[in-house]
Amino acid sequence: MPAEETDVVVVGGGNAGFSAAHAAAERGRRVLLLEKGEPDQAGGNSYYTAGAFRVAHDGLAGITGLLDHDDRHAHTVLAPYPAEEFAAxxxxxxxxxxxxxxxxxxxxxxxxxxxxxxxxxxRFRLMYERQAYPDARGRQVFWGGLTVGSTGGGRGLVEQHTAAARDAGVVLRHGVRVTDLVVEHGRVTGVAWAGGTVRAESVVLAAGGFEANPDLRATHLGEAWRHARVRGTPLNTGDLLVAALAAGAARHGDWRTCHSVAWDAWYPGNESNRALTNQLTRGGYPLGIVVNNRGERFLDEGRDFRNYTYAEYGARILEQPGGVAFQLFDATTRPMLRAEEYDMPGASVVVGQTLADLAAGAGINPTALAATVAAFNDSIDRSVPLDIAVRDGRSASADPPKSHWAIPLERPPYHAFPVTCGITFTFGGLRADVHGRVLDESGAPLPGLYVCGEMLGGLFSGNYPGGSGLTAGAVFGRRAGRLA
Structure with a gap:
């Protein structure tokens, strides 16, 4: 039976893959998109996101035309985010x-x-619930360079991409686990899977990293990473990364680190949960303190806005005893936490009227916890006004110090939210030029092969500015699709 033929085959049905498919279809190319998941598993990691896109802009007036109407726009403070600041x-x-x-x-x-x-x-909107705090005048003030999100979050993003692809004539096929590249005379001419082959002039790889493969995590990130919880799709197992390297592609980027966050440690369904998706993230730590089960703080919770630190803190939690830590808040700070995360039904939490009660319920060393909280409270520079919408410089000189938003824990009831390491995606990938053409070790393009999304290496290392991943997927997906 002869192999099926098309002009462009895209492997992976997330934001990056769809962006490549849209761009290729615009040029009149016949596009086949192969998605590993069945329809009820589709969308890759994009489905599990909050739908945040980091974009350079000159303020609200410059992007209003992109956004769904919202009466709150009239009472919103959105500072420009120029390209220079994004780069910095x-x-x-x-x-x-x-x-x-x-x-x-x-x-x-x-x-x-x-x-x-x-x-x-x-469709896009401003992410009030995630990226803005009210100021004294009742205005919504955006912070941290991140403002725009997909309407409907990750689910809405995937649904809208799918509709646009179908309208453009892209052929979508689900449940296809591509495992191999077809290479003939040094050119990639198609892809293969158990029971099938497709020949194409161009292949675009958008199949994600290796975060859902415990063996590859152990090999590249370290043995402890076998125990990380997979936040997103369980289908990103690195098959196509391995296949591309075998075909002569060069590695690029940081294969030793990844995007990982504070993640509900005790929730029974805390891996690849399509119903809750991003709600199991626990991103309120800049307003409280974080301790391990020895009652010790181990990081600067207020070093910067959440979306500049959250992607590295999962790794710090994994280093703690048992790979678990606790975010602590009191009656002052608990109401400030994002409802979608901390008020979700079944959220893991321990509540105590005293720190001793809290320690007993959470399994934290009570003597050490009391000493840690006392030292933290006593070291706060209370002469600096608290302003959670800016880097306020209200610090605590405890060990480790807290740089901003130091708020004492002194008003019961106290809350402890158990968190572990939730891995999102791996940073190491394939080497490519700015148009998504995969390069070999000599720096020459591998004919017929393109890459985008999490498989593209070189953008991130150790940490990540929130919202950059979806933007990168769309940018390099479009660039690859315009050549494929």
Missing amino acids: DLAAVTGGRNDPALSAALIDDSQDVLRWLHGKGL
Whole structure:
């Protein structure tokens, strides 16, 4: 039986894969998108996200045309986020290890690619519930460079991408686990799986990293990473990364680190939960303190806004005894926490009228916890006003110090939210140029092969500025699809 033929085959049905498919279809190419998941598993990691996109912009007026109408816009403070600030943030969180050419392409295209998607029917909104706090005048003040999200979150993003792809004539096929690349005379000419082969002029890989593969996690990240909880799709097992390397693709980026967050430790269904998706994240730690079961603090909870630190704190939690820690809040700070995370039905929490009660319920050393809280409270510079919408400099000189938003724990009841390490995606991937063409070890393109999304290495290392992943998937997906 002869192999099926098409112009472009895209492997992976998340945000990046769909963006590549849209761009190729625009050029009149016959596009086949192969998705590993069945329809009730589809969407890759994109489905599990909050739908956040980090984009350069010059303030609310410049992006209003992208957004669903919201009466709150009239009472919103949204500072410009210029390209220079985006670049500085990306360099800062990665320690300067981000690929400069890829980073420039990401930033330059960031707003334009959303306008392009918006033109295809995708909808966007301001993320008030995640990225804004009220100020004294009742205005909503956005912080941390992240403002825009997909209407309907990750689920809405995937649904809208799917509708746009079908409207454009893209053929979608679910339940296809592609395992191999077809290579003929040095050119990639198709893909293969158990029971099938497709020949194509171009192959675009958008199949995610290896975060759902415990063996590859242990090999590249370290043995302790076998015990991380998989936040997103269980289908990102690295098959196509292995196949591309075997075909001569070069590695790029940081294969030793990943995106990992504070994640509900005790919730019974805390892996790949399609019903709750991102709600199991616990991102309120800048307003409280975090301790391990020895009652010790081990990080600066207020080093920066959450979306500049959250992607590295999962790894710090994994280093603690049992891979578990506890976020602590009191009656002052508990009402400030995001409802979608901390008020979700079944959220794991221990409540105590005293710190001793809290320690007993959570399994924390009570003597050490009391000493830790007392030292923290006593070290706060209370002469600095608290302002949670800015980097306020209200610090605590405890060990370790807390740089901003130091609020004493002194009003019962006390709350302890148990958290563990939730892995999102791996940072190491394939080497490619700014158009998504996969390169070999000599730096030459591998004919017929493109990459985008989490399989593209070089953008992130050690940490990650929130919302950059979906933007990168769309930017490099579109770039790959425009050549494929």
